Amino acid sequence: MILNHILNNIRKEGAIMLKLTNLTKVYENNNKKAVDNINLSIKQGEIFGFLGPNGAGKTTTIRMIAGILDITEGEISINGFDIEKEPIKAKSSFTLVPDHPDIFDSISGIEYLNFIADMYEVSTEVRKEKIEKYTKAFEIYNDLTQSIKSYSHGMKQKLLVTGALLPEPRILILDEPLGGLDPRSARNLKNIMREHCQNGGTVFFSSHVLEVVENLCDRIAIINKGKIIACDELKNLKENPDTTLEELFLELTENEEI
16 A cells, blocks of 8 residues: 555656657658657556557657657657657666567577677676576576577567566566567556666557556556547546456457457
């Protein structure tokens, strides 16, 4: 009870860790407005769910946050740093697990993790402890000396998640992180996400698994056709307390496929 009270106060009064202001993305090749003037503020200690149908603008938004895509209009602030004006400081504040586990596969798993740890200046002692902790939780510890090209889709996903957790980032950005994970690993990841926020971190989480989002996230935003159409705690978005997130999602997005 005391811990929940403390966490609730952090979310209500905590610093804004990720802020999107009038964010817009127009693709020049087809003049498509993929993200249309969206505004979001995510607080410290919060697990924030980001939902939308296929093609709604979720991944485009995440790629702009990560500095992978240029911003057409608007601003992105990460831990107080503008992603365009201070990209190194902004990028040092978060790690990203992308929607597809595309990874340089000519090296071994342990070489990849050490590369990530080197980039974020994680000490030898700390990286050893965390690599063992997370790879054992995801059941890939004994495969770390193997070439990544021999890994299955799920194993690559577990490796990417482990790499993202090593630096203890202020903000953890996860785009469909449960894809390819077995039930045990998925449960472990959900527990790790909660632990990360209990320790003062923040999670920005995109998923098509609506039941997980409903049970895990403190707040959610739904994007459709590039626009934010809802953003609040789930209980505040429901007119009927018995309405599920799936029912609410389908109603708000006009029954488009997720």
